[in-house]
Amino acid sequence: xxxxxxxxxxxxxxxxxxxxxxxxxxxxxxxxxxxxxxxxxxxxxxxxxxxxxxxxxxxxxxxxxxxxxxxxxxxxxxxxxxxxxxxxxxxxxxxxxxxxxxxxxxxxxxxxxxxxxxxxxx
Amino acid sequence: xxxxxxxxxxxxxxxxxxxxxxxxxxxxxxxxxxxxxxxxxxxxxxxxxxxxxxxxxxxxxxxxxxxxxxxxxxxxxxxxxxxxxxxxxxxxxxxxxxxxxxxxxxxxxxxxxxxxxxxxxx
Numbered sequence: 001x002x003x004x005x006x007x008x009x010x011x012x013x014x015x016x017x018x019x020x021x022x023x024x025x026x027x028x029x030x031x032x033x034x035x036x037x038x039x040x041x042x043x044x045x046x047x048x049x050x051x052x053x054x055x056x057x058x059x060x061x062x063x064x065x066x067x068x069x070x071x072x073x074x075x076x077x078x079x080x081x082x083x084x085x086x087x088x089x090x091x092x093x094x095x096x097x098x099x100x101x102x103x104x105x106x107x108x109x110x111x112x113x114x115x116x117x118x119x120x121x122x
Numbered sequence: 123x124x125x126x127x128x129x130x131x132x133x134x135x136x137x138x139x140x141x142x143x144x145x146x147x148x149x150x151x152x153x154x155x156x157x158x159x160x161x162x163x164x165x166x167x168x169x170x171x172x173x174x175x176x177x178x179x180x181x182x183x184x185x186x187x188x189x190x191x192x193x194x195x196x197x198x199x200x201x202x203x204x205x206x207x208x209x210x211x212x213x214x215x216x217x218x219x220x221x222x223x224x225x226x227x228x229x230x231x232x233x234x235x236x237x238x239x240x241x242x243x244x
Contacts, residue, residue, distance in 0.1 A: 039214065041237060042236065068230060069200065069230075090161075092218075093232065094218070094232045108214050108216075110232045112163035113234055114234075
């Protein structure tokens with residue numbers, strides 16, 4: 001009876017989320033499908049290598065994390081959280097994950113780049 | 123037996139969402155509490171008047187809308203959608219609503235301002 005139960009999809013996402021936000025990119029990538037697509041602000045990341053590089057680039061900037069809300073419905077999971085960096089502790093991020101066979105196959109990642117990056121000049 | 127059921131919270135949000143995205147700001151505001159707080163990119167909007175002004179400012183720029191995902195859990199509802207404007211049709215927005223007594227009391231609104239606004243100069 002293969003199926004993606006709600007708890008399995010949620011488990012997959014929470015394991016992924018806890019791993020990368022604690023700096024363990026390898027463990028996070030164990031929960032990601034090879035052909036993952038991540039729709040990130042300003043760019044689409046296609047494939048596991050591109051997604052890994054993106055997360056590995058941001059993870060070191062994290063100084064803390066505050067969770068805001070978690071939703072799970074069938075094969076989809078949504079997270080709202082506040083990634084804390086030297087620039088901001090109050091700008092939220094939202095992610096909508098699609099899970100298949102206990103792996104993340106799609107992520108729609110939403111955050112405001114202006115809130116996280118230092119202004120590049122007035 | 124006063125309670126906020128899942129369907130009531132979802133109904134409240136969908137009515138709000140359909141109203142403002144079709145330009146009916148007054149109908150949308152009927153679903154919003156007077157002391158609403160909306161955490162929007164770069165600014166917190168406090169109170170119904172500030173929220174109304176914000177939505178009324180953006181709504182005329184909408185040329186279309188594509189829904190991506192809807193989640194409902196107890197008193198919270200999350201929406202992911204693509205607000206289509208002259209600038210973009212592929213940049214997502216995410217909102218996490220908290221509902222009390224069939225009114226929106228909080229919204230965490232997440233989108234990438236850079237994807238929606240024309241660059242103000244290189």
